[in-house]
Amino acid sequence: xxxxxxxxxxxxxxxxxxxxxxxxxxxxxxxxxxxxxxxxxxxxxxxxxxxxxxxxxxxxxxxxxxxxxxxxxxxxxxxxxxxxxxxxxxxxxxxxxxxxxxxxxxxxxxxxxxxxxxxxxxxxxxxxxxxxxxxxxxxxxxxxxxxxxxxxxxxxxxxxxxxxxx
Numbered sequence: 001x002x003x004x005x006x007x008x009x010x011x012x013x014x015x016x017x018x019x020x021x022x023x024x025x026x027x028x029x030x031x032x033x034x035x036x037x038x039x040x041x042x043x044x045x046x047x048x049x050x051x052x053x054x055x056x057x058x059x060x061x062x063x064x065x066x067x068x069x070x071x072x073x074x075x076x077x078x079x080x081x082x083x084x085x086x087x088x089x090x091x092x093x094x095x096x097x098x099x100x101x102x103x104x105x106x107x108x109x110x111x112x113x114x115x116x117x118x119x120x121x122x123x124x125x126x127x128x129x130x131x132x133x134x135x136x137x138x139x140x141x142x143x144x145x146x147x148x149x150x151x152x153x154x155x156x157x158x159x160x161x162x163x164x165x166x
Contacts, residue, residue, distance in 0.1 A: 004084040009033040010043055010077055014052070015132045018069050023062040046080040069129035078123055086116055 013029050021028075026037040026044070033040070044063050047053045054066045078084075090112060091105030 003088075006043060006081040006084060007074075007078055009035070010047065010081055011074070011128060011131060013044075014047075014065070014069065014072070014077070014128055015135055017053075017063070017065055018128075018132055019135070023056075023064040025062040029063065043081060046082060047077070050076060050080045052076060052080060069132055070127050072128045074123035074126045074128070075120060077128065078120070086119060087112055 012033060013024070016032060017024055024032075026040040029040045029044070030037040044053055044055065048055055048063075052065070052067055052072055053063050055061070055063050089108070091108045092101055096102065096105075
């Protein structure tokens with residue numbers, strides 16, 4: 001079963017928007033995450049509905065952060081992308097009369113429910129800014145190792161680090 005990449009892709013977008021661009025069009029974002037602009041508009045619409053981004057139409061328009069990343073948690077983003085299933089495992093989908101299957105399904109349900117509650121609680125404590133700071137640390141180490149220049153465009157977006165952005 002394929003993984004749902006919506007959350008990781010949107011986290012990627014939010015950090016790029018915060019660190020590299022003032023605003024981004026759906027077309028630019030679609031190139032960044034290798035998907036269709038229609039998919040981008042749908043995903044970004046969920047963020048807009050939760051007050052994380054705003055959008056402007058027309059020339060010079062695009063998507064813009066409306067809250068600092070310190071105020072956006074992984075849980076906010078998870079909910080904004082439609083609360084996708086967290087696990088690819090689970091009990092049998094069809095009800096069964098088999099007592100063994102009922103016992104297995106009951107334990108799987110209980111364990112997965114507990115794990116989901118814990119994971120979502122943890123998501124609520126992690127800001128997107130903390131991920132962005134991790135990016136900054138990795139970027140700084142890469143520069144120290146001589147593997148990147150400070151104003152090198154990102155290879156998949158073409159975005160440059162903007163003056164005044166940290």
